[in-house]
Amino acid sequence: MSGPLAMLDVGAIINGVLLVMLVVLMCAIARVRNLLTAILLMGVYSLVMAVWLTVMDAADVAFTEAVVGAGVSTVVLLGAILLTRSETAAISWKAMIAPGLAVLVVGGLLVFAAQDLPDFGDPASPANAYVGKLYLEMTGGDIGAANVVTAVLGSYRGFDTLGETTVIFAAGLGVALMLGFGERAMSDRERGRMPVNVSAGEDHVVLRVMAKLLIPLIVLYAFYVQFHGDLGPGGGFQAGVIMAVAVILHALVFGLDATMHAVRPGVARAIAALGVLVYAGVGIANIVHGGTFLNYDYLFPPGVEARLPDAAHHNWGQHFGIMAIEAGVLLTVAATMITVFYGFAGRSAEAVAVVGGDDTHGQNP
């Protein structure tokens, strides 16, 4: 590769440093026995990963990794260790020999095979030269979205994204079926039984005031990310998770109970289903108007699109189609994350109430 620029060297150093940091964090996670430590290290790992993704020009992915990795997955893991235990059993060094050997052999074979991969940053590699470049060239004329990632996600590969949205919905359903919707914790309170408040409590004035200030801003930011997805990094997946984070923050500061009365578990799970319905419904609307499934050029009935303002320069069908399916993604992702959180948090309120204090392993230190 003839060095196209001198700037790459700085980028290469940052790339190397961040990747080494990831490896160090991975080793630390493998070593620690305390699960709370491991989960917090996972949060750091995700943040370093997000920085690395930004260096790799993957702004949308970095955004998602920061919100999901450092935000939601940390909360879900903490909910899980609250319900189980926070210390792993000690492993003898003998028990590590077989896995260690297996990993070394497989890793060695993979390094051998990796020689066939294209050079890092090679613009002529098969992955970059054909379909990826085609998307970049065609998006301006086909769709007119500035953010090519959103165009590929919503339109070119809209069918994949429908599948992924459905997987998220199904996963949320699975968690709810196993752990419940957290409604039992809510009805306990209504029956006058003493609820266990897994919240910061009444006396943390600073937390409560700050949360009241932050939550509206977080929701506003989620909408910004949602509607700005055409033009910059963002879209339904990121906005949905940010929206769920606002609800989770409310629950952590004001108590699960107050949150469940603000956003009822039944409403959350209905919205999760509604999102998938909106997405699939947009696809079917195109069939009704004479197109194929999820081909937004047929989103409007024939003749309507030409009468929209500035129709010569805007592809309104694609614009509105992507906006509509992103709304579906937002609803499903946000509601699923909230349902999952309710499942874990409602279970912990219940488990603490039932188990009481007789099991020291189950509690966080």
Place this chain on the structure above:
Amino acid sequence: MSFVTSHFNYVVVIVLMMGGLFITFSTGNLIKRMIGLAIFQTSVGVLYISLGKVAGGTAAITIEATSEAGRALSSKLDPGYVAQYGVDGVVYSNPLPHVLILTAIVVGVSTLAVGLAIAVRVREAYGTVEAGEIAAADQAAIAQADRRKSGGRGR
């Protein structure tokens, strides 16, 4: 470019992947296993994003080549390189891996939640999330059932 610099990212991918696999294999704790799987999953993301990086490229958010930002980006590169690999005068990284990994991360956290929910139910049924203790409890239950069965026949 030597193998070390041109394939460094792939070696890190393999190290992270094998590290995640090792965590999953070596520990009996179900929660720690899920953490290992999560690391394994991120390593796949690192592979895809590394493959999609184009040297000198920028994020796949289109900018006018004639705008100031576009000129600033193009001026850092060799004009011949831009002419060969650029799109309308600016070089972008490949957006396709970004799309795949973006959705994979959100699907990943959903499936992580499912795995953890199973671990929570296992804990409620067995009182532990250590695979060894769960197997021992199963063995004990089977032995007890066998004893009861043979005892019933004896009478």
